[in-house]
Amino acid sequence: MTATESHTEVQPEQPAAPEIPAALPLQPEDPPRVGAFWLRGRLGANAAGYLYAASADDGRDAVVAMMTEGSADDAAARERFVHAVDDLPEEVVLAHNDSDDDDLALWVAIGPIRPDDGSSAAADERLIAERRGEEILSAVLMDRVPQPGKLRGPDFRHYWENRRRPGLFRIWPLPWPSALRPASRWALGFALLTMALLMALAVVLAWWLFRNAPPLEPEPVIPTPTGTTTVTVTPTTPPPGTGTGSTSPSGGPSTPTTTAPTGIPTIAPTGSPGTATNPEDRF
Incomplete structure (x- = not known):
């Protein structure tokens, strides 16, 4: 190798940077749909609410801001959410639920966002909608309110900040089977x-x-409403020559006899008149 030959060094290839997804997947507790918008993924979250990427059946894309379980139960937080939505231009508020639904979390769909065609205009519209959603949630959380005077004491925290699950929602009509x-x-x-x-x-x-099971023996007894059971006993017919008023072979009147119906237990008396029942009386 001569001195005039040039030496070229091969630089190792740098690993490509991982691409950050535009939205994170939905969690099991996230609603699949609010209003006319299907939620596609999470864009952001804080103690006040969540930002979702959403799209409607007619092809409109939007950013949905929805309150958390804790903030939705606070009347003051709900009022701040409503005021923040009212401050937005009318053309950017695509839909929202009624603020009188006290049992539901408030949400708002922000747009319009054109379909993602790779142009910078579509990306800018989505970014603007995300910024507006963040401002609504920040108004609920009051984390951008300027602090007058000097900061002293512990930091301020809402009592509902630990309840960060998505707020209650109602789906009507049901999302399936159209989804x-x-x-x-x-x-x-x-x-x-x-x-x-x-x-x-x-x-x-x-x-x-x-199908060939024999009937139950004995048949079940159905009690009456009073709680008693009625059992019908059919007496047998006495044989000829017996009964009341029959005569004896000697021609005199015989002692009247009766026949106990079958099925009725008879109890013989323990003693007869004139018979001592006390063992000591027999001696």
């Missing part, structure tokens, strides 16, 4: 049909097993 793909609809229909067939098979097997 299901054709394959999911087939699976749901197959599952319902299988359940119906299993139930029919269980009924047929029960009938086949107990």
